């Protein structure tokens with residue numbers, strides 16, 4: 001499980017960077033590149049997703065249920 005998933009969104013045109021695990025750098029680079037190619041685009045939103053993971057206690061009827069990995073489904 002990644003510690004965090006990052007992406008950047010242009011607040012002018014709605015363009016979105018790629019989504020990356022554990023490193024906001026590619027999104028920041030994308031923002032600079034996007035602003036360089038689009039002179040009206042200068043404000044960006046950093047999207048950061050983090051996750052909690054819980055485990056059922058021994059004896060819980062859900063203890064043997066296979067776990068999904070929802071963070072992989074969160075990607076666009």
Ligand SMILES: [Zn+2]
Nearest residue numbers: 010012013041
């Ligand atoms: Zn833009």
